[in-house]
Amino acid sequence: MKVKGVKEIENTLINICKKEIEQCSYEELYTALLCITEEESKKRARSVEGRKLYYISAEFLIGKLLSNNLINLGLYDAVKSCLNAHGKSMAELEETEPEPGLGNGGLGRLAACFLDSLATLNLPGDGIGLRYHCGLFRQRFEDQSQRELPDFWLGGRDWARKTGKTYAVSLAGRDYTARLYQLAVTGYEGRTNYLNLFDLDTVDPSVISKGISFDKDDISRNLTLFLYPDDSDEAGRLLRIYQQYLMVSAGAQMILEECVERGSNLHDLYDYAAIQINDTHPSMVIPELIRLLGKEGIDFGEAVEIVTKVCAYTNHTILAEALEKWPKDYLNTVVPQLVPIIEKLDEIVRERTEDASAAIIDASETVHMAHMDIHFTHSTNGVAALHTEILKNSELSRFYSLYPEKFNNKTNGITFRRWLLKCNPKLADLIEELIGPGYKKNASELERLKDFAGDEEVLKRLAQIKHENKETLAQWLGHTQKIRTNPDCMFLIQSKRLHEYKRQQLNLLYLIHKYFEIKSGHMPKIPVTAIFGAKAAPAYTIAKDIIHALLTLSKVIEDDQEVSQWLQIVFVENYNVTAAEKMIPACDLSEQISLASKEASGTGNMKFMLNGALTLGTLDGANVEIAEAVGEKNIYIFGQSSRQVIRRYAHGDYSAREWYDTDANIRRAIDFLTSEIMTEYGTQEKLERLQKELTNKDWFQTLPDFNAYIVRKEQAIADYALNPMEWAKRSLVNISMAGYFSSDRTIEEYNRDIWHLR
Numbered sequence: 001m002k003v004k005g006v007k008e009i010e011n012t013l014i015n016i017c018k019k020e021i022e023q024c025s026y027e028e029l030y031t032a033l034l035c036i037t038e039e040e041s042k043k044r045a046r047s048v049e050g051r052k053l054y055y056i057s058a059e060f061l062i063g064k065l066l067s068n069n070l071i072n073l074g075l076y077d078a079v080k081s082c083l084n085a086h087g088k089s090m091a092e093l094e095e096t097e098p099e100p101g102l103g104n105g106g107l108g109r110l111a112a113c114f115l116d117s118l119a120t121l122n123l124p125g126d127g128i129g130l131r132y133h134c135g136l137f138r139q140r141f142e143d144q145s146q147r148e149l150p151d152f153w154l155g156g157r158d159w160a161r162k163t164g165k166t167y168a169v170s171l172a173g174r175d176y177t178a179r180l181y182q183l184a185v186t187g188y189e190g191r192t193n194y195l196n197l198f199d200l201d202t203v204d205p206s207v208i209s210k211g212i213s214f215d216k217d218d219i220s221r222n223l224t225l226f227l228y229p230d231d232s233d234e235a236g237r238l239l240r241i242y243q244q245y246l247m248v249s250a251g252a253q254m255i256l257e258e259c260v261e262r263g264s265n266l267h268d269l270y271d272y273a274a275i276q277i278n279d280t281h282p283s284m285v286i287p288e289l290i291r292l293l294g295k296e297g298i299d300f301g302e303a304v305e306i307v308t309k310v311c312a313y314t315n316h317t318i319l320a321e322a323l324e325k326w327p328k329d330y331l332n333t334v335v336p337q338l339v340p341i342i343e344k345l346d347e348i349v350r351e352r353t354e355d356a357s358a359a360i361i362d363a364s365e366t367v368h369m370a371h372m373d374i375h376f377t378h379s380t381n382g383v384a385a386l387h388t389e390i391l392k393n394s395e396l397s398r399f400y401s402l403y404p405e406k407f408n409n410k411t412n413g414i415t416f417r418r419w420l421l422k423c424n425p426k427l428a429d430l431i432e433e434l435i436g437p438g439y440k441k442n443a444s445e446l447e448r449l450k451d452f453a454g455d456e457e458v459l460k461r462l463a464q465i466k467h468e469n470k471e472t473l474a475q476w477l478g479h480t481q482k483i484r485t486n487p488d489c490m491f492l493i494q495s496k497r498l499h500e501y502k503r504q505q506l507n508l509l510y511l512i513h514k515y516f517e518i519k520s521g522h523m524p525k526i527p528v529t530a531i532f533g534a535k536a537a538p539a540y541t542i543a544k545d546i547i548h549a550l551l552t553l554s555k556v557i558e559d560d561q562e563v564s565q566w567l568q569i570v571f572v573e574n575y576n577v578t579a580a581e582k583m584i585p586a587c588d589l590s591e592q593i594s595l596a597s598k599e600a601s602g603t604g605n606m607k608f609m610l611n612g613a614l615t616l617g618t619l620d621g622a623n624v625e626i627a628e629a630v631g632e633k634n635i636y637i638f639g640q641s642s643r644q645v646i647r648r649y650a651h652g653d654y655s656a657r658e659w660y661d662t663d664a665n666i667r668r669a670i671d672f673l674t675s676e677i678m679t680e681y682g683t684q685e686k687l688e689r690l691q692k693e694l695t696n697k698d699w700f701q702t703l704p705d706f707n708a709y710i711v712r713k714e715q716a717i718a719d720y721a722l723n724p725m726e727w728a729k730r731s732l733v734n735i736s737m738a739g740y741f742s743s744d745r746t747i748e749e750y751n752r753d754i755w756h757l758r
């Protein structure tokens, strides 16, 4: 099968579908194109010379694959023309593909970008993960509140192929059979790698009862049913350990099997494999590999050395509550075979250091997964310059003084194929017209766009493309969510998981403030549309209260003749990669307002920048590097510095109540949450809970940044309204400096410093 040109695509489609294209349903066309794509990607699979990377991650938020794969395989234009010639539309075809629910946010999306870059750079690197039957959850809004529904994405034809390979995994003393599924990962004009996903044949969706609740005890039927099952109770936490062990045990067996097949005697495993542990979820791969090597006759000391040399660990957070630790009892229940190994590793640590806080197993018999990772891998990296510095100097300083050579930074990146070529074809075409196609694989070439910063014709086209993308988003919001928006307004977007540290509540307080300002006759320079997209973890009450408050405020404003002309709040339901691809190209101002020191990197910030949005943000995560790249004139920075924040935490002297008592604007905004009109539209209990949280606790220090945020945001809105050409120029500068944030650059650094492939 040769399918380069339109004619060949046409013939192949007709061959597969056995009828004329006009007569085919979109489902039939999708299935046929999936076959074509799989055939083409297979041809690009390559054998491995030397070391191969295994990227182990509990999440791969890969997004819909058809268009992305067609782009990578060089087939997209031909397929599109072919469909158009027969009255079919690519956009409608895309709608039929379900989005794979294999991740929940930035960490999983990063893993997906990395797979794309590995294949594009022709590096041998596979992913290892789990084949969840349901994604995180499908988000619905009812009565201005989030409701969670199961997200059955596996229904029709998906991309992961069942293989005949199985591995025995012992869970709580019983044997289970993990089956391998493989999903081809295409690279842009590159090789094909694989995402290896494990599952049990016995998993059974009928155990789901109401919403997303299910019987958590029946492991054989529920193990891979959900991504990150609710861990607010013990059964949920145990289930996470079951999931993690299934992934790492089957993964480790597969790795060793492949290496042996390629000639390894296991003593030389380092010459065949590099393993990257993405956050702590796959940490048990360390003791599991030691256990498996032991079974092959390698003594404990050597096995520890081998594993340390092969494995590397990426840290994604400094939030204490997000660093996984498990009661040893749990591990004794689920993975008794690993406990003696973890205890021996803990003994080794106690010989290396007297600092008890660096132990793996602490005095209360809790196992610290990150500690095991740092001691028994050769590399620990943070994901942005600031984050890595904070790890070295505060959060993990005791480990840094033990192993300074292990610590390094790898600033995150995003793949330009999905986050520009696929999601913003008009901008991609303009860039290609101006500087040629080289930037698609060599992102630093984007800098040449700067030559056009003074070219009014180019700036006008850039602004025009933004406007067209806003129209496209408006249409999409209209037909998918029945929300009317006006593309002539300024679009301010905050889309990311809902978390207090990301501070959607700060944006909320601003919008209340704005509501009052408009009521008292202070109109913004241009009507503003504040757009949100965010899922809150099902058991995270305050996060759900923030969603409720935003949805309620949205209604209050919508019904207010005066205010609604100037201000609209849009909360996009079920934020996922598909929604992100529509929202990001349409954004004027990107909200990256986490509390400084708390966002490890962020990658949403990079996607918005690449698509020409200006950033309103704190000096946090990769915002710091974005600010350095574009210069202070081309970004809106506000708020406390990470140093101030860390000092406040250390002194424990932050009092939200004081800010509330002394600042009238803050008081007015917070009090409004429980005002008559808000409680009329919303639920009093939820609004009161949020109000109490903000006045009594405000753990993420929203209030000290409130006034600075208002000032910078007003400035941005005024700049946008008063000087569109200058705005377009600054947008162009942002795009031109986005090259550094390509995941190709990130992967090249991982390879240079950690993996040493080829």
Ligand SMILES: *Cc1c(COP(=O)(O)O)cnc(C)c1O
Pocket: 104, 105, 106, 107, 109, 495, 496, 497, 575, 576, 577, 580, 601, 602, 603, 604, 605, 607
């Ligand atoms: C990029 C992305 C994220 C991460 O966004 P941050 O702003 O970095 O938290 C989360 N969800 C989706 C769907 C994404 O595409």
